[in-house]
Every structure is written in C-alpha cells, then in structure tokens.
Amino acid sequence: MKIIVNGEEKEAKQEASVAEFVSTLGFDPETVVVELDGQILNRTEYAERHLKEGCELELIRFIGGG
Amino acid sequence: MLQVNERPCDFFPGLRLEDLARRFKPEADVFIVNGFPMPPSTELNDGDSCWLIKRGEHISFAEMEHLLYARHTPGVQGKVKESVIGIMGLGGLGSVVATALARIGVGSLLLADYDVVEPSNLNRQQYFIDQVGLKKTEAMRQNLLRVNPYLKVETFEDELTESIIPLVFKHVSVLVECFDGAKMKATALRVALTLLPEIGYVGASGLAGFDDNNLISTRRIRPNVFIVGDGEAEAKPGQGLMAPRVGIAAHHQANQVLRILLGLG
Numbered sequence: 625m626k627i628i629v630n631g632e633e634k635e636a637k638q639e640a641s642v643a644e645f646v647s648t649l650g651f652d653p654e655t656v657v658v659e660l661d662g663q664i665l666n667r668t669e670y671a672e673r674h675l676k677e678g679c680e681l682e683l684i685r686f687i688g689g690g
Numbered sequence: 691m692l693q694v695n696e697r698p699c700d701f702f703p704g705l706r707l708e709d710l711a712r713r714f715k716p717e718a719d720v721f722i723v724n725g726f727p728m729p730p731s732t733e734l735n736d737g738d739s740c741w742l743i744k745r746g747e748h749i750s751f752a753e754m755e756h757l758l759y760a761r762h763t764p765g766v767q768g769k770v771k772e773s774v775i776g777i778m779g780l781g782g783l784g785s786v787v788a789t790a791l792a793r794i795g796v797g798s799l800l801l802a803d804y805d806v807v808e809p810s811n812l813n814r815q816q817y818f819i820d821q822v823g824l825k826k827t828e829a830m831r832q833n834l835l836r837v838n839p840y841l842k843v844e845t846f847e848d849e850l851t852e853s854i855i856p857l858v859f860k861h862v863s864v865l866v867e868c869f870d871g872a873k874m875k876a877t878a879l880r881v882a883l884t885l886l887p888e889i890g891y892v893g894a895s896g897l898a899g900f901d902d903n904n905l906i907s908t909r910r911i912r913p914n915v916f917i918v919g920d921g922e923a924e925a926k927p928g929q930g931l932m933a934p935r936v937g938i939a940a941h942h943q944a945n946q947v948l949r950i951l952l953g954l955g
Contacts, residue, residue, distance in 0.1 A: 652873075655873055657876050657879045657880050657883070664884050667880065685876075688924055690782055690870040
C-alpha cells in the first residue's frame with residue numbers, strides 16, 4: 625500500500641505497525657519522533673498503531689553526538 | 691536632560707563627553723553613551739545615557755551590568771534578562787550553549803546533567819583540567835558565575851527521563867536539548883511536543899566530525915520548535931566529536947534561543 629512519509633509517497637507493507645515500518649527504513653524506532661496523521665505518538669503506540677493506505681507519517685530521526 | 695552614571699544632568703547643545711568627565715569623574719577612562727563605548731570628544735544629544743568609569747576600580751552592580759552589555763544590540767538586554775532557559779545535558783553542546791547565554795545576560799539557567807568532568811571532555815567542553823572529577827553542574831556553575839556574576843544558576847543532577855523532563859522544565863521560557871544519545875534526543879522532543887507545547891524548544895542532531903561548516907542548519911519543526919545540525923554526522927567509532935563543529939551547532943542553538951526570546955521564533 626502507499627503512504628506519505630515526510631511529504632513523499634512510499635510503499636509500506638499492508639497493516640504494518642509504525643515500529644515495523646520505521647525499522648524497514650533502517651532506523652531504530654526509539655531514535656525517531658513520529659507524527660501519524662497530525663498526532664504525535666507516544667513511544668508505546670509505535671507497536672500498537674498500524675498504518676493505513678494513504679496515511680501521512682512525519683518522521684524526525686535523531687543521531688547521537690553532543 | 692542627560693543621565694550620567696544614573697544621575698540626571700542638564701543638557702545644552704555642544705556638550706561633550708569630556709565636559710561631563712571633567713565635572714563628574716576626572717579620572718574616568720571608559721566612556722559609554724547609550725550602551726556603546728565612545729571617545730571622550732563625542733558631542734552629546736539631549737536624552738543620552740552616559741557612563742563614566744575608571745578601569746580597575748571597584749564598581750557598583752549597576753555600573754558592572756551596564757559595562758557587561760555595552761556591546762549588545764539595543765533593546766535585547768531587557769528581554770533576555772527576564773528569561774529562564776533549561777539546558778538538558780552539559781557536554782559539548784550544553785556547556786557551550788550555557789556559556790553563550792550567560793554572556794548575553796539571560797536571567798536564569800536551569801542546568802541538568804548527572805555526569806562528572808572527564809579528561810576526554812576537554813577537547814570540546816567548556817571545563818578546565820583542574821575541574822576533572824567535579825560534577826558538570828557544579829563546574830559549569832563556577833565557570834558561568836566567573837563570566838556573569840548576576841546570572842541565577844539552578845541545577846538538576848539526576849538522570850532525565852520521559853516522565854521527569856516535564857516536571858523539571860515546566861517553568862522555563864525555552865528548553866535546549868543537548869543530550870549525547872539519540873534515544874534521549876527523540877524522547878525529549880516527543881515530550882516537548884506533547885507535554886510542553888507552550889515552551890520554546892531547540893534540539894540538535896548531526897554535528898560530529900569535521901564535515902562542511904555549512905551543512906549545519908537550523909530547521910523549524912513547529913513555531914518555536916527547532917532542530918540544529920546536519921542530520922547525518924553521527925558520533926561513532928571513526929568519527930569523533932570536536933570543539934569546532936560541535937561549537938558551530940551549539941551556537942546555532944544559542945542564537946535560536948535568543949531569537950525565540952526576541953519573538954522571532
């Protein structure tokens with residue numbers, strides 16, 4: 625199915641959880657802030673919330689160093 | 691009417707700074723007009739605020755404060771003086787952000803770190819060899835108060851977590867994320883967006899190594915919420931953290947804090 629990720633169309637597995645999809649991008653879900661259809665998700669929701677056709681995902685990924 | 695060292699003084703056209711010095715303080719060798727150092731021959735205008743100071747003499751709180759901010763853009767000082775800034779992490783980012791904000795005269799800093807100063811920190815962090823082993827919060831407090839004795843410094847020495855961050859920082863004007871670890875960086879932004887929506891926020895991601903200066907940018911996520919960095923350069927084996935590039939990112943953060951305080955976020 626197609627979803628929108630940071631404004632770009634991407635392919636995602638049907639009913640993938642947020643955590644599964646973020647992992648397929650090569651990111652550790654714990655290092656990513658996720659907004660799904662305009663709502664910032666709590667960390668516990670990453671495994672519980674499933675993506676739907678056409679949904680909009682905003683991802684902000686962090687890398688270490690400070 | 692003029693102000694001379696905070697006292698009123700009659701104005702007449704053609705009056706020069708050196709005339710005031712002769713009358714009020716002949717030994718003065720620093721002359722400030724409206725917050726800016728000027729030569730003694732400067733002709734004054736009605737309404738000017740003048741400070742006549744003798745270098746090295748014991749000076750009052752008001753005189754010192756005036757001198758410290760003599761190079762500020764006018765109008766900045768009043769706004770930053772009222773602010774409380776929270777800084778999460780006092781490493782290469784946080785120690786530099788705190789120092790810059792102390793120098794511009796923010797009113798109050800709330801500094802959080804549970805770590806001690808180690809020798810490996812000194813390649814980029816604003817501590818000294820004789821502070822190795824001290825808690826970073828304490829070492830930073832000492833250093834900041836040497837820069838700006840009028841700063842109020844509060845510290846928090848336990849580990850910050852998702853549940854503690856909103857409790858500790860709920861009263862700050864702007865919260866600055868200066869963590870080292872990526873998971874805490876993400877956690878802090880999530881907390882800020884969900885639980886601290888009224889507070890300005892400046893985070894950082896991607897500042898290791900010695901890649902191009904200009905890849906480091908300040909990205910606006912929301913009104914008053916920003917992330918600084920190149921988004922790519924991770925601290926990892928083979929790519930270290932060093933003062934120049936971490937400092938670029940830290941000063942992006944500090945300037946963004948200032949912009950938020952001035953209503954430019």
